[in-house]
Structure formats: structure tokens, C-alpha cells
Amino acid sequence: MAGLFITLEGMDGAGKSTHIPTILQLLASGGREVVSTREPGGTPLGEELRELLLHREMHVETESLLMFAARAEHLQQVILPALQRDAIVVSDRFTDASYAYQCGARGLPMHKMQQLEQWVQGELQPDVTLLFDVPVEVSLQRLASARTPDKFEAQGAEFFARLRSQYLKRAADYPQRFRVIDAHRPIEEVKKTVEEIILSI
Ligand SMILES: Nc1ncnc2c1ncn2[C@@H]1O[C@H](COP(=O)(O)OP(=O)(O)O)[C@@H](O)[C@H]1O
Ligand SMILES: [Mg+2]
Numbered sequence: 001m002a003g004l005f006i007t008l009e010g011m012d013g014a015g016k017s018t019h020i021p022t023i024l025q026l027l028a029s030g031g032r033e034v035v036s037t038r039e040p041g042g043t044p045l046g047e048e049l050r051e052l053l054l055h056r057e058m059h060v061e062t063e064s065l066l067m068f069a070a071r072a073e074h075l076q077q078v079i080l081p082a083l084q085r086d087a088i089v090v091s092d093r094f095t096d097a098s099y100a101y102q103c104g105a106r107g108l109p110m111h112k113m114q115q116l117e118q119w120v121q122g123e124l125q126p127d128v129t130l131l132f133d134v135p136v137e138v139s140l141q142r143l144a145s146a147r148t149p150d151k152f153e154a155q156g157a158e159f160f161a162r163l164r165s166q167y168l169k170r171a172a173d174y175p176q177r178f179r180v181i182d183a184h185r186p187i188e189e190v191k192k193t194v195e196e197i198i199l200s201i
Contacts, residue, residue: 003083004032004201005124007094010132011163012153013142015183016092019132019194026198027088035082038092039070043077046070054150060106067098068116075120094126096170101152104166105159128201130194131171132183136160 006023008016020036027034041050049070053063071094082089095117102108134142136157143153152159171178179197183190 001083002086004088005126006090007126007129009096011139013139014132014134033087035089042074060108064102068120072120100166105162131180134184
């Protein structure tokens with residue numbers, strides 16, 4: 001596949017959305033088509049599933065299956081066609097988030113997640129994953145002053161701690177794909193790091 005698949009990961013409040021405009025602008029200046037999308041969501045059906053996922057309580061297995069149902073639609077309708085026509089795809093979250101939230105924070109056994117991943121994605125993986133990393137308290141503080149929390153954002157510090165450690169574990173397990181960004185710095189400094197990474201890609 002010719003395109004480039006970039007994913008943004010990190011806890012709620014880490015700063016992903018804040019830096020998306022910079023990332024898109026910089027990538028677009030290279031002249032290639034850039035597709036900006038997000039998970040859960042990214043398609044009309046996926047956005048409907050997002051509403052359920054972010055606001056309805058459900059068993060972690062149900063949650064994982066719905067996430068991957070949305071992801072299958074997203075891949076087939078948006079991501080794969082874009083990569084096939086040589087575009088750069090930037091997705092605000094992807095499968096690393098499922099490992100972090102459903103396995104790390106909510107306890108789904110890893111082998112079940114691996115089965116879903118294999119089934120829906122086959123061998124497809126992001127080319128580069130930017131992990132916005134902040135201490136748990138920072139994430140919670142930013143969320144408290146930024147917005148009304150969804151189901152995941154309303155969880156406490158222990159949930160967030162499990163989330164963060166699973167994200168960092170994945171970054172350590174896949175060092176060739178992950179770029180870990182210290183996002184506990186002023187926005188301008190984080191932005192500089194993000195720009196350097198994008199230019200290096
Ligand atoms: N480096 C930073 N320093 C201070 N506040 C930040 C920083 N990055 C983001 N924020 C603020 O934190 C909140 C959450 O940021 P956001 O980009 O929405 O995070 P995410 O998309 O990862 O959940 C927003 O109010 C944002 O302005
Ligand atoms: Mg966001």
C-alpha cells in the first residue's frame with residue numbers, strides 16, 4: 001500500500017486535538033492528499049456507534065466488539081481507499097486505544113483483542129503513532145477545566161493510570177512505530193516537537 005497511515009494516541013486531555021491543525025497543515029504543505037479522521041467514528045455509521053460507546057455503559061466485550069465494528073467500517077470506507085490512492089491518513093486514535101482502554105483499563109484479555117485486530121485489520125498497522133503522554137493528574141486537571149466528560153473521561157485516577165501504563169507498554173513494545181511526546185509542557189513547546197516529528201516523516 002502506497003499511502004502513509006499516522007495515528008494519534010494518548011489519554012483524554014493529553015492534547016491530541018490541540019495539535020491536529022498543525023499536523024494537517026504541515027502534511028498538506030507537502031502536496032499530497034491528507035485525510036483527517038477519528039475513532040471511534042470516521043464514518044456515518046461509526047459516528048452513531050461512537051455515541052453509544054462514549055455514553056452508554058456496557059460490558060467490556062460488547063464495547064470491544066462495537067469498537068471493532070466501527071473500525072471495520074472505517075477501514076473499508078475511509079482508511080484503505082485513501083491509502084490505496086496514496087493519501088496520508090491521520091486518525092485521532094486507532095487500535096492502540098482499544099488495547100489501552102479495553103485491555104489495560106477495563107481488563108479485556110489481550111488474546112481476545114488480538115483476535116479482533118487480526119480479523120478486522122489483518123497485517124495493517126499504522127506507519128507512525130504519536131503518543132501524547134502526560135501524568136495522570138495533568139490529564140484529569142485539563143479535562144476538569146476543558147469540557148463535560150464522556151463515559152471514559154469521567155473515570156477516576158486509577159483507570160487513567162492503567163490506561164497510561166498500557167499506552168507506554170505498547171510504545172516500548174513497538175519502538176519503530178511509536179514516537180512518545182512529552183505533552184506535559186507548554187503548548188508551544190509540544191507543538192515544536194510535533195512539527196519536528198512530522199517533518200522527519
Ligand atoms: N500543553 C498543554 N498545556 C496546557 N493545556 C493544554 C495543553 N495541551 C492541551 N491543553 C488543553 O487541555 C485540554 C484538552 O486538550 P485536547 O487537545 O482536547 O486533548 P485530547 O484531544 O488529547 O483529549 C484543552 O482545553 C487544551 O486546550
Ligand atoms: Mg481530542
